[in-house]
Amino acid sequence: MTAGGTSYSDRFRELIRSLTGISLPQSKVVMIEQRLRKRVLAFGLSDMEAYLGQLLEGQGMEEELRIVIDLITTNTTSFFRESDHFDFLVNEALPKRLAQAKGARKPRFKLWSAAASEGAEAYTSAMVLAEAQRRGAMFDFAVLATDISQRMLERGAEAVYGADQLSTVPPDLVKRYFMSSRHPSVAGKVRVVPELRRHVRFRHLNLMDETYPVDRDVDLIFLRNVLIYFDGPDQERVVARLASHVAPGGYLVVGHAESMVVRMDGLKQVRPTIFQKV
Ligand SMILES: C[S@@+](CC[C@H](N)C(=O)[O-])C[C@H]1O[C@@H](n2cnc3c(N)ncnc32)[C@H](O)[C@@H]1O
Incomplete structure (x- = not known):
């Protein structure tokens, strides 16, 4: 003492x-x-x-x-973690947004990975959105990845992962979105291809800050596996601040261990872990 x-x-x-x-x-x-x-x-x-x-x-x-x-900080993450969220993204959130935007020549889907760690969540989102484009959907997309850890952000921007981290990525997506090199210095490593990387931006952002310098018309925000580290009042403040960045009709998605945390007027629970801005 x-x-x-x-x-x-x-x-x-x-x-x-x-x-x-x-x-x-x-x-x-x-x-x-x-x-x-x-x-x-x-x-x-x-x-x-x-x-x-x-x-x-x-x-x-x-x-x-x-x-x-x-x-x-605990930075555990993986590609396609809690994979039903990515099904929701392409099968529900994206088609709804495109239906709303009818008339627009090429609507832009905005996604924010708000505790991105080394980027697996951001690149998984980018992969499934790019796949939707390949299937013929006409839209563009931008993924913002933020975190408090500078080291994780640097890793994310570099987009180099151990080949062993790809076990949860479907093989056809591994082929399309990751490249490897024969150079001994990068043995056992893969890198996200530039065509996917160009959709994803990494920025430092502390969720404890009172305001976030981010657009207020984001179509879907991932806030997964980070609220668990905060106390009740901070959890509430972070959810309220992030909700103010979701476009009307857009979504806030939390981790499977965190659904009880989100209780807010203006956010309607549409799945145990998915909340829609009304
Ligand atoms: C367990 S990881 C979750 C990664 C990813 N969202 C997922 O679910 O796989 C939690 C991340 O939250 C970040 N974090 C912790 N406190 C934060 C804060 N105040 N602002 C922004 N990020 C924070 C950590 O640096 C870490 O990378």
């Missing part, structure tokens, strides 16, 4: 909460400390308490805070 009565781990959890909204349970603090041990050594400090002191000082610590965020 410090003189003020707050233990160092409480102050650490509060710092993480204020930076990211992530409510770290006390039980995870030890695991996080293990992840940060290298940073303590890199600064030549004796312990986590001293490291926390440096972080809280703030001055010139912006880059270090970015590293802390990269280290403490």
Whole structure:
């Protein structure tokens, strides 16, 4: 305990909460400390308490805070994760949007992956939308992928994945949308083809910010497997802010463990995890 009565781990959890909204349970603090041990050594400090002191000082610590965020976020993701959401996207959300836009020569479908991690959700969306184009639907599309972790965003923009990450991608899509090279430096790796990459933009965005510099007519927002890390009031605020970026008739999609979190006038539940803006 410090003189003020707050233990160092409480102050650490509060710092993480204020930076990211992530409510770290006390039980995870030890695991996080293990992840940060290298940073303590890199600064030549004796312990986590001293490291926390440096972080809280703030001055010139912006880059270090970015590293802390990269280290403490859980970035688990995969292509076609919770695949029924992608069926919904092409079989319902897209046709509805195109029907509404009749008359327009080439409507543009806008999708936002709002906790994108390294991009699997964004590229899965791009693949299924590109497939709809191949089947003859006349539209263009743009995918915005945002996350708080700079490291994940860099990976997403690079679009290089381990070949073992493709096990959930149908083989014909692997052939069409991923390329590999014989060069030994990229053995076992694949890269998303440029024709798909050009539809997807990666940007840094902290869901805790009060406003988001994003269009307000997004057709579908994925907000999956991130609300679980926030406390109740933050969950509500994030959902309300994101809802204000959904086009009328558009959708907000959360993870299967998160459907109970979304309770908001103006959002109608059309599936357990899918909410339509009314
Ligand atoms: C478990 S991943 C989910 C990835 C993807 N949506 C999926 O379902 O596969 C959670 C992501 O949320 C990001 N995240 C956590 N707090 C955030 C915040 N305050 N703002 C933006 N992204 C955040 C993490 O960096 C991480 O990449």
